Amino acid sequence: MINRVLIVCVGNICRSPTAEYLLRDRLRGKDKQVESAGLAALVGQSIDPMAESVLAANGLSAAGHVARQVSQDMISAADMVIAMDRRHVSAIQALAPHARGKTFLLGRWQGDVPIPDPYGRDRAAFEKAYTMIREAVDSWHSRL
Secondary structure, three states, rough: OOOOOEEEOOOOHHHHHHHHHHHHHHHHOOEOOOOOOOOOOOOOOOOOOOHHHHHHHOOOOOOOOOOOOOOOHHHHHEEEEEEEOHHHHHHHHHHHHHHHHHEOOOOOHHHHOOOOOOOOOHHHHHHOOOOHHHHHHHHEEEEE
């Protein structure tokens, strides 16, 4: 049974917190824990203002988010680890080889599509990433 999900991207300020807060919202009322972290996290920073703006426009907020660096302990504690692209999956498995069977792409149910990083780009890039993340999270939600 999947009770604890860890979502990973690079900086832990755009994609992974967006996915974290979307999945938390979808799993509200269920006994599931959803967290996020970054492979090269901007430790201590809040969610990117544009990512927060797009979330807010869709009725959610990650205002309390604080970026953190992924660790072997976090990966070990998770029942499932979800990453944004194949490079992230490889990095997670290099850090924690035992995670091989529980690490998947967020876009797994959309043909393993990677979620592009909107960091430093315009609002349209954030909106596109949000839409892809929302569709992927909705696919995962029905399987959790």
